[in-house]
Amino acid sequence: MSEEVQNEVQSDPNKRKNKKKPKNFLKNAKKYAKKGQWGRGTKMSEELYQYFLGILDAMKTGIEDEDQRQSLVNNVLDRTKGEELNIIGNQLGCRVVELLLPYSSPEDLERYFEVLHPELRRLCSDNFTSHVVETVLRVASERATDHLQTGETNEESDEESDNEVPKKKIKLEPKQSKYSDGHVKNCYEFALKICKYALNNLEDFVWDNYANHILRSALKCLSGITLLPNEKPKANMFVIEKTDKQTPPSPFIKKMVYKNVPDDYKELVTEFARRLSVWPQFKDLPYQNLTSGLLQVLLYAIKNVDKNLTRDLLKQLLNESFAPDNWVSNGNDTDDKKEAKVDLDEENQESIVKSGSLPPVFESEPAVRLLEAALLVAKKKMYTQIYAKCFINRLEQLACMPMLNYTVQRLFDNCQIKEELEPMFDELSNKFADLLACGNTGVLVSIAKACLRVKARQAQFVNSLESALKVTPDNQKYFPVFVLRLLPSDRVEVSKLDKEYFINVHGSVILQSILDYQRPAKAVNGLLELTPEQLLVIFSDAKGSHIADAFCKGQFVGVKARDKMIWKLKGYYQTLALSQHGSRALERIFEAASLEQKVKIMTELADKSNLLNSTKFGRLIAVKLDVEGFKKAQKQWEQKFKGK
Incomplete structure (x- = not known):
């Protein structure tokens, strides 16, 4: 679960309870079969429907053997011969074919090229077959460009200015494609055909619920986009990987990563952007969900193709749509800010937005999401212009709003220079208590990370946070606990800090950032003054547990402070080793310890080594640190772990 979703759940405990469970496709398909209905869409025989249900069941179970997997794919796709259009027009058949095509043989994939091409106009607008068209386009594009990938990613640098010449890249030899030259050529030509067809029908496809997504897929394939921000990679449905570590994905990608693509592909992206930008209704596109999503993908795509065109698109959006020159505030910003301080419910937020105190972009959620994409792709000069026209002197108001605080987070996430951060920070530095009160603590996380990244306003951030948390000289040593809980000191029972309590995920991230600051003394001393x-x-x-990582790896956390922490926990390493999260904290502490300290820790663990085997995580620690080896031959163990 992302930080943003967790924060929403924390602020509204009933949100998780009321949230609908995601639909189970296979379960629903079986319900249709029991009713004698063979799926939605085109008609399918009962025999074929049951066959596809069995295939989905097999996929869900997982097939690890590669030969068996390929045999299943070949058999199923061979079963669709002569009935391709009918099968992909059915909801169940469409899902199965869509899942199998990435693993199809060259012959099967090219057969689908031939079947789909004559019927593209109808298929692109169909609620089921459009998904297969997208999949075929993606697979064809991947196979057509696979040999161009060299292991080197085309990544935009945040430090690169608008007028800077990109750094020279070391040329690497392209890798050998596992497909024949003929198949690669066919995939290349088919991908171009689909994309050109989509471009030629741009005026119709933009407004179509299903064809619009084909336009997006075309832009992603043509520009080499691997994943969009917030997009999760699709897992291999044949192999179910089970791991103990469940690391939540980052809520927002800081840098876009692109694959290498031919120049022909890039020229089409440029043509897409130019044709859309001259539309008379272009300025209205950000304000609808469907067209805003397309423009977001277009911005990510054009960033890898033409920097000048990216700048021109952003400027056009800013001046014609986000904050046009003829927009005039109807209210007094200063007075409106006073209204927006703490208890902003949805009605208050709506009335303030409609009062005209904010630029038009903030009146619409689709437009706001496009603005966030613009902040990610903008270079420094363009970023400054967006900040000046949309955000300046309005950050306090925006940061306290339920929907718009995420846009403020993106503003700080993409800030790269000190001169930009300082006025933004100063505008919000006295409002940390308001942010805590309204529950928009994600803004504090973004500010903390920006101060760390840009190396500015770090001491001021800590001071402002102390003020918001009501830290006094008498309770200074509990500063890290107040940060972890993100609660003012008057709401924390100090006497119960040796018992389990709720730790705010945003508080943990903020404290980790503070421990990486150039002067982390308040956080370090506070942790060291806590009892074991x-x-x-x-x-x-x-x-x-991640605080242990930051404490042990912090660049400016002193060696003496780490030593003190290691000795402070003496007698408690057994307890740490037995729990899931305590064991990973123990590993980080062990890595930071000197050899002498490692021996002391191991002596404590070996003293009751049988106890370690009582839990799964204790057993893992015993194996990783080789407790048995330490007990049998300490000198050999010391040689093994010396310098590790």
């Missing part, structure tokens, strides 16, 4: 029992509660928590 209080530290144990933090390090044994899912979110608190």
Whole structure:
């Protein structure tokens, strides 16, 4: 679960309870079969429908053997011969074919090229077959460009200015494609055909619910986009990987990564952008969900193709759509800010937006999402212009709003220079208490990370946070706990800090950032003044255990401070090793320890080594640190772990 979703759940405990469970496709398909209905869309025989249900069941179970997997794919796709259009027009058949095509043989894929091409106009607008068209386009594009990939990613640098010449890249030899030259050529030509067809029908496809997504897929394939921000990679449905570590994905990608693509592909992206930008209704496109999504993909795509065109598109969006020159504020910003301080419910937010105190872009959620994409792709000069026209002197108001605070987070996430960060920080530095009160703590996370990244306003951030948390000289040593809980000191019972309590995920991330600051003394000293029992509660928590990482790896955390922490936990390493999150904290502490300290830790663990085997995580620690080897031959163990 992302940080943003977790924050929403924390602020509204009923949100998780009321959230609908995602639909189970296979279960629903079986319900249709029991009713004697063979799926939605085109008609399919009962025999074929049951066959596809069995195939989906087999996929869900997982097939690890590669030969068996390929045999299944070949058999199923061979079964669709002569009935391709009818099968992909059925909801169940469409899903199965869509899942199998990425693993299809060259012959099967090219057969689908021939079947789909004559019927593209109808298929692109169909609610089922359009998904197969997208999949075929993606697979064809991947196979056509696979030999161009060299292991080197085409990644935009945040440090690169608008007028800077990109750094020279070391040329690497292209890898050998596993497909024949003939198949690669056919895939290349088919991908170009589909994309040109989509471009020629741009005026119709933009407004079509299903064809619009084919336009997006075309842009992604042509520009080499691997994943969009917030997009998860599709897992291999044949192999179910089970791991103990469940690391949540980053809520927002900071850098776009692109594959290498031919120049012909890039020229088509440029043509897409130019044709859309001259539309008379271009300025209205950001304000609808369907067209806003397309423009977001277009911005990510054009960034890898033409920097000048990217700048021109952003400027056009900013001046004609986000904050046009003829837009005039109807209210007094200063007075409106006072209204927006703390208890902003949806009605208050709506009334303030409609009062005209904010630019038009903030009146529409689709437009706001496009603005966030613009912030990600903008270079420094363009970023400054967006900030000046949309955000300046409005950050306090925006940061306290339920929907718009995420846009403020993106603003800070994409800030790369000190001169930009300082005025933004100063505008919000006195409003941290308001942000805590309204629950928009994700803004504090983005500010903390921006201060770390840009190396500015770090001390001021800590001071402002202390003020918001009501930290006094008497309770200064509990500063890290107040940050972890993101609660003012008057709401924290200090006497119960040696028992389990709730740690806010945003508080954990903020404290990790502070420990990486150039002067982390307040956080470091506060942690060292806690009792071992209080530290144990933090390090044994899912979110608190990452504090051990930051403390042990912090660039400006002194060696003496780490030594003190290691000795402070003496007698508690057994307890840490037995829990899931405590064991990973123990590993980080062990890595940071000197050889002498490692021996002390191992002596404690070996003293009751049988206890380690009582839990799954204790057994893992015993194996990783070789407790048995330490007990049998300490000198050999020391040689093995010396310098590790």
